[in-house]
Amino acid sequence: MTSPPQPQIARATEGPQGSAFRSVDERFRALVSSVKEYAIFMLDPSGQIETWNAGAERIKGYTADEIIGEHMSRFYTPEDLARGLPAELLATAVREGRVENEGWRVRKDGSRFWADVVITALVGPEGRVLGFAKVTRDLTDRLRAQQEQLRLAHAEEAIRLRDEFLSIAAHELRTPLSAVHLQLQSLLERPEGLDERARTKVERACRSNERLVALVETLLDVSRISTGAFTLNATSFDLTAAVQEVVERFGEQAVRAGSEVTVRSPGPLVGTWDRLRVEQVVVNLLANSLKYAAGTPVELELHGDPDGVELTVSDAGPGIPASESERIFHRFERAAPMRHFGGLGLGLYVARQIVEAHGGEIHLTPLRARGAQFVIRLPWRLTPPESAR
Amino acid sequence: MSHAVLVVEDDADIRQALLEIITEHGFQAVGVVHGGEALEFLSRATELPCVILLDLMMPVMDGAAFRQAQIQDPRLATIPVVVLSAYRDLERQADGLDAVSVLKKPPSVRELVKVIEAHC
Numbered sequence: 001m002t003s004p005p006q007p008q009i010a011r012a013t014e015g016p017q018g019s020a021f022r023s024v025d026e027r028f029r030a031l032v033s034s035v036k037e038y039a040i041f042m043l044d045p046s047g048q049i050e051t052w053n054a055g056a057e058r059i060k061g062y063t064a065d066e067i068i069g070e071h072m073s074r075f076y077t078p079e080d081l082a083r084g085l086p087a088e089l090l091a092t093a094v095r096e097g098r099v100e101n102e103g104w105r106v107r108k109d110g111s112r113f114w115a116d117v118v119i120t121a122l123v124g125p126e127g128r129v130l131g132f133a134k135v136t137r138d139l140t141d142r143l144r145a146q147q148e149q150l151r152l153a154h155a156e157e158a159i160r161l162r163d164e165f166l167s168i169a170a171h172e173l174r175t176p177l178s179a180v181h182l183q184l185q186s187l188l189e190r191p192e193g194l195d196e197r198a199r200t201k202v203e204r205a206c207r208s209n210e211r212l213v214a215l216v217e218t219l220l221d222v223s224r225i226s227t228g229a230f231t232l233n234a235t236s237f238d239l240t241a242a243v244q245e246v247v248e249r250f251g252e253q254a255v256r257a258g259s260e261v262t263v264r265s266p267g268p269l270v271g272t273w274d275r276l277r278v279e280q281v282v283v284n285l286l287a288n289s290l291k292y293a294a295g296t297p298v299e300l301e302l303h304g305d306p307d308g309v310e311l312t313v314s315d316a317g318p319g320i321p322a323s324e325s326e327r328i329f330h331r332f333e334r335a336a337p338m339r340h341f342g343g344l345g346l347g348l349y350v351a352r353q354i355v356e357a358h359g360g361e362i363h364l365t366p367l368r369a370r371g372a373q374f375v376i377r378l379p380w381r382l383t384p385p386e387s388a389r
Numbered sequence: 390m391s392h393a394v395l396v397v398e399d400d401a402d403i404r405q406a407l408l409e410i411i412t413e414h415g416f417q418a419v420g421v422v423h424g425g426e427a428l429e430f431l432s433r434a435t436e437l438p439c440v441i442l443l444d445l446m447m448p449v450m451d452g453a454a455f456r457q458a459q460i461q462d463p464r465l466a467t468i469p470v471v472v473l474s475a476y477r478d479l480e481r482q483a484d485g486l487d488a489v490s491v492l493k494k495p496p497s498v499r500e501l502v503k504v505i506e507a508h509c
Binding site: 182183186188189190213 | 413
């Protein structure tokens with residue numbers, strides 16, 4: 001007895017090595033069923049789900065048993081259901097052959113994902129709609145990335161606007177401050193002189209004005225730093241002399257703070273730096289010591305070695321906790337509570353930008369028994385860091 | 390040359406303060422608002438100023454453009470110019486202007502008078 005001829009499909013499943021070798025149709029079905037990146041399934045003409053693949057299960061969360069036979073409107077949000085979106089999409093697919101739609105869809109667990117959906121009408125030979133093929137992609141990650149990019153762009157724009165405002169405000173403030181400064185100075189320098197009472201008052205007004213000018217200058221520096229317009233003007237000078245000059249300028253302020261300021265140096269330390277900027281660093285550190293460590297001695301110590309110079313500014317005030325040692329160099333930060341001390345919290349930020357632009361470094365000496373100590377190292381010759389070249 | 394100082398400054402308050410300080414110290418002073426006005430004034434002046442105090446950032450014609458025009462006019466080229474620079478960064482811009490002096494704004498009255506005395 002001969003065995004009946006094997007059906008073609010069954011014959012095709014047995015390859016020469018006995019491996020699975022099915023018809024093109026079956027292999028295609030297996031492919032669709034195993035695709036994980038896309039939900040690919042069929043609907044009947046009314047929109048009821050007829051097939052289900054691995055991607056559909058992964059994206060929507062239902063197993064085939066749970067969802068086959070259900071209407072595709074199950075995946076739509078209440079808002080889309082209220083406006084009749086599922087029926088509208090099917091109607092469009094019938095009318096135009098296919099329809100594509102992006103929007104929120106709902107998973108089994110109720111969470112939402114951003115979907116790109118293509119529905120294609122399957123039309124029989126007589127033009128009758130046999131059903132639909134539906135392909136859905138989960139684009140939530142892409143949407144999130146786009147939203148994140150947008151948020152970032154908005155944040156960058158807000159920062160740019162703030163810096164621009166800062167720059168304009170500082171420029172605008174500076175001109176009338178200059179006029180006030182000139183008027184007050186001209187009162188003090190009148191050839192015929194001033195009586196003592198008036199002189200004291202004008203001198204006070206002058207000092208307040210100078211503080212305002214300094215604050216505005218700092219704001220301008222910050223806006224220059226953030227817009228990349230911060231440049232250095234290198235000349236050769238003696239750092240010891242420059243530090244001594246700054247300390248002399250602070251003479252009156254030191255007396256008011258009750259602090260004795262001393263400078264120790266082995267002698268002239270001549271290098272190539274931006275004098276005004278380096279003086280500004282010394283000014284900022286000295287001003288900080290006189291402000292936060294008033295009544296304690298302040299010491300500025302300089303020394304040179306083959307690599308460069310080191311300037312140490314020490315006081316015997318309350319000191320700065322180790323946990324704050326990095327934060328204080330950020331914009332608008334300070335170690336002391338704002339209500340106790342005024343100021344913009346920009347001095348150390350500007351100081352670090354200046355020192356680093358010279359190719360140097362500034363840090364707070366960690367774990368000091370008493371007071372704060374800042375150490376600045378500068379190479380003998382201004383060497384801008386890679387990023388600034 | 391006269392003992393008059395030409396002040397080229399667009400801000401009215403600063404210009405006024407400079408004019409007052411200069412006259413209080415025994416010099417004559419004339420104020421104009423920008424480089425264009427300064428050139429116009431100089432073209433009509435029978436006596437040229439002994440020094441020009443020049444602001445850099447001004448509308449219509451800024452300090453640099455004025456200085457260029459001044460240098461090209463042989464009649465005006467020798468008038469010494471003192472640049473008033475509002476910002477540190479402008480000092481470098483002033484470098485190319487061949488000014489006899491660059492004063493940071495606001496200048497101290499002493500340095501201002503000193504620099505005027507040197508030329509007038």
